[in-house]
Amino acid sequence: MARAIVRGISVSTGFAIGKAVFVNRRHHSDIPRHAVAEAQAEAEVERLRQAFSGVETELEGARDRIPPELSEHRHILESHLMILKDPKLCGAAVKLVRELRVNAEWALEKAVAEVEKAFGLLDDMYIRERLQDVRVMSDRVMARLLGTVRELLTVDGRVIIMAHDLTPADTVMLEVGKIMGFATAQGGKTSHTGIMARTLGIPALVGAGDLEEAVHDGDLVIIDGVGGRVLVDPDEDELTEFNELASQFEDYQRRIYRGCQLPAETSDGYRVQVLANIELIEEVAAVLDNGGEGIGLYRTEYSYLNRTDLPGEDELADKYADLAAIMSPRKVIFRTLDLGADKFIASFGALDEANPAMGLRAIRFCMQHPDLFKTQLKAVARASAYGNVSLMFPMISGLREVRRAKAKLREAQEELRAEGKRYNPDMPVGIMVELPAAVMMASMLAEEVDFFSIGTNDLIQYSLGIDRTNAHVSYLYQPLHPAVLRSIKHVVDAAHQAGIEASLCGEVASDPFCVPILMGMQVDCISLSPQAIPGIKRIIRQARMSECKALLRDVLACRTVNKINRLVRDTIFHKYPEELSFFASLLDNDDLGG
Amino acid sequence: MTETSGISGPGDGAGEACVRQVLVANQLGLHARPASQIAREAQAFAADISLVAQGQSVDAKSILDVLTLAAGPGSTLEIHARGADAEAAVDRISQLFAARFGEK
Numbered sequence: 260m261a262r263a264i265v266r267g268i269s270v271s272t273g274f275a276i277g278k279a280v281f282v283n284r285r286h287h288s289d290i291p292r293h294a295v296a297e298a299q300a301e302a303e304v305e306r307l308r309q310a311f312s313g314v315e316t317e318l319e320g321a322r323d324r325i326p327p328e329l330s331e332h333r334h335i336l337e338s339h340l341m342i343l344k345d346p347k348l349c350g351a352a353v354k355l356v357r358e359l360r361v362n363a364e365w366a367l368e369k370a371v372a373e374v375e376k377a378f379g380l381l382d383d384m385y386i387r388e389r390l391q392d393v394r395v396m397s398d399r400v401m402a403r404l405l406g407t408v409r410e411l412l413t414v415d416g417r418v419i420i421m422a423h424d425l426t427p428a429d430t431v432m433l434e435v436g437k438i439m440g441f442a443t444a445q446g447g448k449t450s451h452t453g454i455m456a457r458t459l460g461i462p463a464l465v466g467a468g469d470l471e472e473a474v475h476d477g478d479l480v481i482i483d484g485v486g487g488r489v490l491v492d493p494d495e496d497e498l499t500e501f502n503e504l505a506s507q508f509e510d511y512q513r514r515i516y517r518g519c520q521l522p523a524e525t526s527d528g529y530r531v532q533v534l535a536n537i538e539l540i541e542e543v544a545a546v547l548d549n550g551g552e553g554i555g556l557y558r559t560e561y562s563y564l565n566r567t568d569l570p571g572e573d574e575l576a577d578k579y580a581d582l583a584a585i586m587s588p589r590k591v592i593f594r595t596l597d598l599g600a601d602k603f604i605a606s607f608g609a610l611d612e613a614n615p616a617m618g619l620r621a622i623r624f625c626m627q628h629p630d631l632f633k634t635q636l637k638a639v640a641r642a643s644a645y646g647n648v649s650l651m652f653p654m655i656s657g658l659r660e661v662r663r664a665k666a667k668l669r670e671a672q673e674e675l676r677a678e679g680k681r682y683n684p685d686m687p688v689g690i691m692v693e694l695p696a697a698v699m700m701a702s703m704l705a706e707e708v709d710f711f712s713i714g715t716n717d718l719i720q721y722s723l724g725i726d727r728t729n730a731h732v733s734y735l736y737q738p739l740h741p742a743v744l745r746s747i748k749h750v751v752d753a754a755h756q757a758g759i760e761a762s763l764c765g766e767v768a769s770d771p772f773c774v775p776i777l778m779g780m781q782v783d784c785i786s787l788s789p790q791a792i793p794g795i796k797r798i799i800r801q802a803r804m805s806e807c808k809a810l811l812r813d814v815l816a817c818r819t820v821n822k823i824n825r826l827v828r829d830t831i832f833h834k835y836p837e838e839l840s841f842f843a844s845l846l847d848n849d850d851l852g853g
Numbered sequence: 854m855t856e857t858s859g860i861s862g863p864g865d866g867a868g869e870a871c872v873r874q875v876l877v878a879n880q881l882g883l884h885a886r887p888a889s890q891i892a893r894e895a896q897a898f899a900a901d902i903s904l905v906a907q908g909q910s911v912d913a914k915s916i917l918d919v920l921t922l923a924a925g926p927g928s929t930l931e932i933h934a935r936g937a938d939a940e941a942a943v944d945r946i947s948q949l950f951a952a953r954f955g956e957k
Contacts, residue, residue, distance in 0.1 A: 338889050338916070346915050347918060348917070381923050383923045383925075385884060386885075393917065
């Protein structure tokens with residue numbers, strides 16, 4: 260048995276075996292605190308200064324290596340550098356060494372505590388969050404003082420990067436070829452680590468809270484990206500098992516990858532469009548490589564985050580036009596800003612809401628900030644001149660809302676016409692169906708728009724009243740709950756009756772266990788993360804529509820989610836035994852044996 | 854222009870002192886990027902420079918200090934400088950405010 264098993268959230272599947280290397284461990288109790296003799300004080304000061312300037316050199320090097328397309332990272336590093344040079348850190352720590360005769364580490368700790376105290380009094384959420392940057396910087400200096408800093412560029416062999424959290428500053432310093440996997444104590448499903456790992460095609464876990472206590476530098480660890488766990492110091496049997504799994508997984512990936520450019524068509528001739536969800540334009544390469552037939556969900560928030568000003572129309576229009584041009588003639592669906600809930604922009608800050616998931620977010624936020632909204636609508640409309648662009652509004656709850664949003668779009672288009680700028684007046688406009696209200700109103704909403712995109716993550720959350728990030732109730736997050744299945748089917752049927760397309764984005768679209776049921780409902784397109792496309796295309800190509808319909812009928816006859824899950828697992832197991840061992844399913848996987 | 858009044862003259866202590874009132878006219882207030890600009894520019898001067906708002910005085914050479922001022926859009930503050938190049942320092946920093954820190 261492994262010495263310890265740490266659980267986390269898998270954000271990239273696969274298996275990795277390697278040596279653990281910590282890049283920015285949080286130091287808590289292991290900071291030496293002692294007094295220094297008067298004669299020693301200047302030597303301590305010198306040690307402090309050396310540590311600060313060491314980090315400074317390191318950061319400047321990283322800044323100069325940042326590729327131009329990651330200019331957001333450059334801004335982050337620039338302000339990190341300013342913090343590092345701040346008199347309130349280095350200067351204050353030096354003063355503490357001289358006045359209190361304490362060692363360098365203790366002085367630094369005290370200086371940071373002072374800064375934390377000052378920031379703690381502020382009301383401004385955005386500014387308070389800068390404290391995170393102060394900690395990232397002081398941790399780096401502390402690591403140098405303690406001699407635990409590691410030059411990643413000189414790391415030997417295959418390593419698994421462990422961290423409290425990975426910042427863009429850390430990731431630009433990593434030499435990617437040697438990294439087999441990531442695990443971080445902090446972070447959620449959408450963290451930077453996940454995007455990185457999926458791009459590199461290596462497994463990653465985030466939110467593994469006990470990581471720093473359970474793992475030591477240099478420990479042999481296994482990352483199980485399917486089961487969502489880190490095995491620390493595994494025994495012979497576990498090593499053999501995971502070695503075998505890793506090579507089977509590689510083999511399986513090679514096989515699915517070979518077929519990924521083929522159309523997603525069942526053996527009895529039913530065609531499903533398989534599109535990709537992306538957040539960054541750089542992901543387009545992965546979309547095309549993995550056989551994505553278009554972009555089903557372009558999350559537009561990223562251009563607004565990690566900066567203090569707002570992007571202008573031209574900046575956005577350039578970016579959007581690039582995306583449309585690269586993907587042309589394949590379709591690209593832009594989702595208008597979905598801010599609020601867990602994402603905020605600096606210019607507006609976080610609202611003080613008791614229940615942000617039900618607060619001022621997405622379309623509601625945009626309607627309250629008409630200028631911000633119109634700027635984005637004009638930028639999308641300009642990109643629509645390429646002819647392959649569609650637009651959709653998130654969090655629509657009823658007719659009035661969609662009509663008002665469409666009126667805003669017309670206003671934006673009118674302005675463009677007056678300015679003599681080109682746009683496609685027939686750009687398809689759709690809505691995200693993710694609120695139970697929209698489900699109930701589906702047949703009426705279908706008359707107002709050109710397509711539906713069912714956002715299952717939120718739909719499940721709002722239908723079942725489950726915050727799935729809440730560990731107390733996450734067991735109730737059941738994608739195949741009879742109510743959820745009926746909702747999805749109702750929306751698809753309403754769309755088809757009105758003669759419009761029903762597409763679906765959300766994690767169920769990348770779950771091999773759920774996809775056959777969605778196919779049974781005759782969903783027109785599904786949209787998922789680029790890396791999941793080859794596997795799902797394979798599922799579709801092996802399926803028969805007649806079997807999917809039979810499965811759907813049987814599933815709808817079940818009255819409890821447990822019964823549905825069991826039925827689905829048995830069916831999938833017989834048809835696709837491999838998927839069972841290589842994919843973490845959204846279904847309750849207690850008795851999946853993995 | 855954002856400069857609302859300019860008072861410049863000898864202070865009550867040693868060295869040349871200079872005070873000027875400025876308006877935070879950029880849309881976002883003194884957030885990370887403006888604060889970083891102020892600190893960077895201030896560090897180029899020998900003078901002691903501070904920003905004063907609502908009775909709170911902070912070191913303009915410290916990005917962290919400037920951030921803790923949490924000066925929002927539309928607020929006014931004073932730049933105080935003392936030292937040989939005090940006047941030049943106040944000029945330079947009030948220019949940053951006037952240019953809204955490069956925000957459109």
